[in-house]
Every structure is written in structure tokens, then in C-alpha cells.
Amino acid sequence: MKTYLDCLPCLLNQALNASRAATDDEELHRQVLNRVAEMIPELSLGLNPPEIAQQCYRLIHEVTGNSDPFREAKEVATRAVLGIYPRLKEVVATAAEPLLTACKLAIAGNSIDLGPSYNNHGSVDNIMEEALASPLAVDNYEQFLSGIKKAHRLLYLGDNAGETVFDRILIEELLRVKELEIDFVVRDKPVINDATLRDALAAGIHKVARIISNGSDAPATILAQCSPEMLELYNTADIIIAKGQGNYESLSEEPGNIFFFLKAKCPLVARTMGVNVGDAILKQSHNAND
């Protein structure tokens, strides 16, 4: 997905939020804003939004000296969702369609995002209740189910910390219905509140899948930046689950049998998908080879 002019004020806003999470020094907050403002005239809109966000978060690290402003927020989110893990398991187990329910919960978990302005995800209880009450605004679940039935190797591209616990529950449900080899991909370095190896381990992903880094510090899956190991898995997976807006923005035009699981969090992503902000999306890539 290309970058729109509307992304530029949003970028400045994200930079301010992240710099405040990184340090209490208001002088440094101003320096971050000035540096991001100086970037704007040079930015190519041919880049996708996460490529621009990556530059911005590298700059926040450089100015504030803090490489992981959302460390604590990520840990809090993971603990909060782990706290309702038994209830989530019960909800899935007693659902009329357990796999569909696990998918809806995994999509709802994508609300735990500290990047775009849409981050009022409320409590984890709210996330769970909303997931169960709301229909999917884009619903390619039948195609996904058909893809899973034919698949042996699944690549799962994670997004945010905390959301990873919802991902684990979906993976457990997938493994209950089908013998699958699953690789769970994390960001190589901290960026926003995206899950790294540490966050995936905290969520217990290692108990159900192999965790690998994508080799990049983008809040997305930018194939040109990924490690050879990651690209090998990407190219040979039978089916790919890509969580979140960043992975959608970076992969919507790429090949692969991809299913995007996300909440539409910004007006532009929502518009390109023909949905409303806040809607839950399970969308098959238009490049999918089903």
C-alpha cells in the first residue's frame, strides 16, 4: 500500500507519542518532532507507510537513546492477555465454530497497537467481548478454511506484543484440527509495540510453533529487508497468516497465499478495504493462489 499525504501528520503524531514513551525530557520530544518534520520534504510517497515509520522510529532511538520505548507497555499487555488465557480457551472450546472463534479473537487482539492514533483498545475483556459480538467486515473465512485443509506448512507473521497470546490460541486451535508445521515470525528489533522474540516467548508461542526473526526492524514484513531464512519460509509456505496493518501495508501487493487478519485502524486502510475504522478483517490476498 502506498503512502498518502494523510500519513505525514499521523507520522508526526506517532513520533510525539513514542518520544514521550521513550523519555520524559521535553526538549528531546521537540528535537524528535523537528527531525521528523525535516524528514518530510525528502520522503518519497512511493515508500509504504511502515518503511517511513521505520525511519521515524530509528530516529527516535537516535535522539532519545531509548531503543525500546514501549518495553513496559508490551510486558503489561502480554500479562493482561495471559491473565484471561483460560477464559479465552474456554470460549473457543465451547463455541459452535471453535476455529472461526479463534480467528475472530486473533483479529480482535490486533487492537493492541500503540502506533496509529486508533489505540483505544480498552481492556482485554472488551477486546474479547467485541470479537465475539461483531461480524467480520471482510469475511474470507471459507477460503481460509479451505486453504488450511490443503496446507502442511503455515507461516504466521506476528504483529504486536500481547496480541501474541491471541495468536497462540489460534495456533493451538489450528493444530487441534490439522497437522501443521508452523513458523511464527517476529520483528528482529523493537519497533513500536511489535512483538520480538522476547515477547513471543513471554506469550508462550514457543510451546506451539517455531519462532523466527524476520531480520528487520520495520513494523511490517518488508521482503527486501528479510533474512534469507525468513524468505525461504515465506516462499515455501502453503499458507500465510499476516497479522495487522503493517503486514498488510507491506504485503498487499506481494505474491503468496496470504490471509490478512487485522483490525482496520486508520481511515486510509479502512477506505482501501471498503470498511470502517474499527472493523475486523479476514481478507485473502488478491495474489493468493487458492
Place this chain on the structure above:
Amino acid sequence: MKTYLDCLPCLLNQALNASRAATDDEELHRQVLNRVAEMIPELSLGLNPPEIAQQCYRLIHEVTGNSDPFREAKEVATRAVLGIYPRLKEVVATAAEPLLTACKLAIAGNSIDLGPSYNNHGSVDNIMEEALASPLAVDNYEQFLSGIKKAHRLLYLGDNAGETVFDRILIEELLRVKELEIDFVVRDKPVINDATLRDALAAGIHKVARIISNGSDAPATILAQCSPEMLELYNTADIIIAKGQGNYESLSEEPGNIFFFLKAKCPLVARTMGVNVGDAILKQSHNAND
């Protein structure tokens, strides 16, 4: 009121909205964003937000060649409120407290604002209904009433086009209860959708008050930029009604027996006033000499 770092992303967003209203040329939208971004590192936060917005809107004029991007929007808003003028008059005339009702309507009319992101004012019917249904979150009406009883000369600092029709109804009600000499102040040149002489005339303000320009193109009342005539009226008025956020931001620390009538439209203004975004405010200046 001082400028916060949060105002800077908002400024960029306003610049984008206004440049889109000014021209369909996307290349010019980008140029506006680049020029505003370049302004950011140089901006002093000692300026108040309307002083910064003034620089931004001058730049939009310079880049796009359009000095009045919201011309049509202002005319549409004025016509829409004039369309319910008879109903508004009826509502005030039959209210238990007609002057209070006229005040609440004049405050609700401040929703018609194309500057900050909070501009989802809905229809004029919604504005009217919300005004009648909602209490004032800051309620200095008794002090205002007491001030009016003692006053002979009232200075009314207008804000947006369309809102001016609500202002006219309040002025008519004030004149019904008290003999007053009223001057209605407009911006000297177009800025955002603020009322100029043309918009005040379209709303019929000249039928109830003398209209004067403040001599400035700021979306506010910046005393250092005002004409001698306007300053003379400001300094000799017994009571001043200042409509909207811009007038509040520029006058909250200035002397004068001012009553601020506004909707809190941005989180920072709301926070400084201890209210929520969307709340209706009738606030006496802490410098008021009552």
C-alpha cells in the same frame, strides 16, 4: 494559551485539509505540507496556537493562490442556519429561560468549525438539539447575567461563519432584555472558516449590531495585531463575549471583562479547562473585573 507539541501534528493536518479545500492539485498539497514541515523547527512554542495557525494559512494562500479555501463552505453553513432561523427564534421565545437558551444555542453554534480535527458537527438540527439537551460543562451564566445587567456597551467577538446566525439570535435576545450598544467583531481577511464582514452581513448581524473588523487575519483576537478602533472598543467595553477556541487561546491571559462562549474542540483546550472534548463552555475570564 501556550502552544503544546501536540499542536504541531494537528497543524500539519489542518494544513492538508485546507490545501485540499483550496485546490485539487495534489502537487500543491504536498508543497504546502513540505513548507509547513519546514516551519516546525523554527516555531516558538511561546506563540499561541492561532498565531501559528495564522502563519500556516498565509502559507497556504501563498502556495495555492487561494486566499479563501472555505468560501463555499462558509456560505453553505450560513444558509443552513438561516434555514432554521424561524425555528431557533421559536425555541428561544418559548423557553423557560430565553436568554440562557440563546446562550446555549450560540455556544452550540461554535461547532461549525473547519479548523481542528473536531469538526463533525452534523446537521444544524443536531446542533440545535444537542444545545437544548446538554448542560454547560463550565457554567458561569449567573456571572454573565449579572454582568449584562450592569453593562451598557458590549463587544461581541465572532468566530465562524454560520455560527454568526446563532450569534445574531443571542444578540436579539440580549437586546430584548436590556438596552445595549453592541459591536460585533469579525476577522479582517478570510482565515479557515472564520467570519469576515461578508459572512456577518450574510447572517444579518448588521440588523442588530454594528460590525467592525479587528484588523487582523489571525483566526483569533491577537490584541497586538488589532486596529486602534478595535482596541478602543475592547478597552472601553463593559462586557465582552468571545466566541470559540481561537479567541479563548488568544485572550485567556489578557485583561477584560470577558466571557468565553465555546465548544471545547481539542483535547488540550479541554484539558486546560478540566472538561471533555465536545463540552459546551460559558466561562468568565479569570481576569474579569466583576
